[in-house]
Amino acid sequence: MVTERGLQVLQAIVQDYVETREPVGSKRIVDRHAFGVSAATIRNDMALLEDEELIAAPHTSSGRVPTDKGYRVFVDHLAELRPLSPAQRSAITTFLDGSTDLDDVLTRTVRALTRLTGQVAIVQYPSFAQANVTHVELVDLGAARLLVILVTDTGRVSQRIVTLPVELDEVDVAQLRARVSVLITGHSVGDGAQAVGGLLAAIAGAAAPTRLDPALQTVLGLVSEELEEFRQDRLLMAGTANLARDEADFRGSIYPLLEAIEEQVTLLRLMSEMVADQEGLAASIGRENAPFGLAEASLVVGDYDAARARGRVGVLGPTRMDYPTNLAAVRAVAHYLSTLLEEDESGH
Known part of the structure; x- marks a missing residue:
């Protein structure tokens, strides 16, 4: 059982060792810290701390250094944290x-x-896995390229450009936007990622793919990557x-x-x-x-x-x-x- 003074001696040893990187002896503790007791008394306290495996001798010198257990006791007994300047x-x-x-x-x-x-x-x-997707936007950049924008209610915004396997007109882009939006808007990032994965699997296994399926597959692949990034x-x-x-x-x-x-x-x-x-x-x-x-x-x-x-x-x-x-x-x-x-x- 460590006494109150024993804890104070441990604190002194930790502080001095952190400061100097040198093993700490009883004379140094008496000289630097106002315990009001003799070096012999401090040596007795240090012997008890060593019995408790809170300090150890790194070599044959009279000095001691804290053990991992000693650091743990020191941290657990910190009365207050030193305020920042x-x-x-x-x-x-x-x-x-x-x-x-x-x-x-x-x-x-x-x-x-x-x-x-x-x-x-x-x-x-x-981790924004529980964030909700609030907005999905697809912006046609021409030359079969789309800017895909995802926004969550935590303020996270993703903007990625994707190149499609086919060129789309304005109506096609609106249809893609609607398909993706209904899938993930208003849902959590985690649930949205699961829904996107389900639709991608359905498209891959479809016996008769539609004209827009290749483009939808490409957009959903990018959306899946971004939602995973939000969760990671x-x-x-x-x-x-x-x-x-x-x-x-x-x-x-x-x-x-x-x-x-x-x-x-x-x-x-x-x-x-x-x-x-x-x-x-x-x-x-x-x-x-x-x-x-x-x-x-x-x-x-x-x-x-x-x-x-x-x-x-x-x-x-x-x-x-x-x-x-x-x-x-x-x-x-x-x-x-x-x-x-x-x-x-x-x-x-």
Whole structure:
């Protein structure tokens, strides 16, 4: 059982080790932190922390470093997050204000977060599977080309040009528009994708295809791709070079992290399984990430809202990271991102 002072000693060890990358001894704790007790008493506290496997000796020196379990206890007992400075808050505002669309907002978000934390910044695109398609438009561009426009009630807009196998007149285009619109307008993206897939299968299996079927098939194929894009989880990242700077913090290789960043699927699974607290924050530390091949890394995330969808934003780095600052930065960025996307949704 860890005492209150034991937790304070653990906190001091974590803070000093994160700051210096050097094992922390009892003399340093007495010199730097106002415990009001002797070095011998601190050594006893450290022995108890070591018995609980919260700290460990990396070699024969008298200093100790936090274990993954120690970082977890430290994070779980954070009384409050260090507030961001006015300059840091101003940096978030400067980076995110003036963004033009969702892609731009999220690109600016990861750039801001990696600057604030010095870690790899990650943002998950909001999944719009439950969004409803509100409008479908087909614009004849001539030369057998159509501009296909899809709009959802979350403000997501897709515009793609498709080349048809045959040239169509105005009446044909209107018929195509009506066929596609009745299929997906007013329905969720997920239901719309299912309906489009059903009609494509029916056309492919038709014994006597109509004159417009080849063109309809081509348009529906593109619509299917766009609806799938709306549904798909994907990540945007910045600051990967920071891993090379922190390579000394990884006992093994940084390649598993680089592979996870490149593949995305692993990080998406990990982010989706993390359970957030009442402030929408979560941390997954060191060996807790072993099932995902990331046992030497920590991930800190926060939830943000985007109209009728939700996503996560966070930072990935070594277990020796500044958890209070990173959690505070993630919380601030997630909050600002939610506010920005809600304002866009309301038309302000």
